[in-house]
Amino acid sequence: MAMTGKINAIGVAGVIVSMTLTCMSCRRAPDYVVQPDKMAQVLADIHIAESVLDMNHANYPNDSTRKVVKQAILEKHGITAETLDTSFMWYGANLDKYMDVYEQTAEILQNRLDNNDAIAAAQAALSVSGDSVDVWSSSRRYVFSDRSSTQSITFNYNGDANWKSGDAYTWRAKLIGNPGNALWSFVTVYNDGATEVLNTRFSGQGWQEMRFMTDSTRTPTRIYGLMQIDAPEQTTVYIDSMQLIRKRLSPEMYSQRYRQKLYKF
Secondary structure, three states, rough: OOHHHHHHHHHHHHHHHHHHHHHHHOOOOOOOOOOOHHHHHHHEEEHHHHHHHHOOOOOOOOHHHHHHHHHHHHHHHOOOOHHHHHHHHHHOOHHHHHHHHHHHHHHHHHHHHHHHHHHHHHHHOOOOOOEEOOOOOOOOOOEEEOOOOEEEEEEEEOOOOOOOOOOOOEEEEEEEOOOOEEEEEEEEEEOOOOEEEEEEEEEEOEEEEEEEOOOOOEEEEEEEEEEEOOOOOOOOOEEEEEEEEOOOOOOOHHHHHHOEEEEEE
């Protein structure tokens, strides 16, 4: 009886192990889809390519030219459009695996951004002169998720000889993913102690922007801003092509200052 009990126990244990291994194999990506590591690389290249296409619409004006770019990405990774579509369908039905892939994609994009930070900083500086110039001096791209330690972007610049009263700033970027109920704030401090603030909220994808006009009767000494992303659970938000465009005083634009709030101290 004791021997029979041992045999039965061993048999049950074997069945449990077999079922566990079977379940594990069921959760693996099948051979006919792009495997997770490669899928993350493909998605990273696609996200970057889409941003380049949107920023250079004149060079890629129609679907035909865009398909050429996508095909180049597929050939780089040795896969077909049909395989990619099939893979999207499989990952869509296995959301846990899909989220794992997107976390890898976020890491890949962040690593590429970190490598480009020094280049971005060298290409833009707030002290540049000119009537219309991009003065953004930080990274152009960011990745946020509900697991990120921070979900905000800030800037803080002190005035210099190139600043003029009435300068207008347009802060803009392209968002991919669901940013939630995001907050966008712009603040200017003047030499008389007054502070002017503009707050707005947005929740959509694609290009978003806010425009701030400094007071033409005051001298700005500092500008700073905050973009606070509220990424919903199990989502990733990609921010690309961050810009801060400064333009000189424009009477046509100056009337839009009515939404800004001035605080005097």
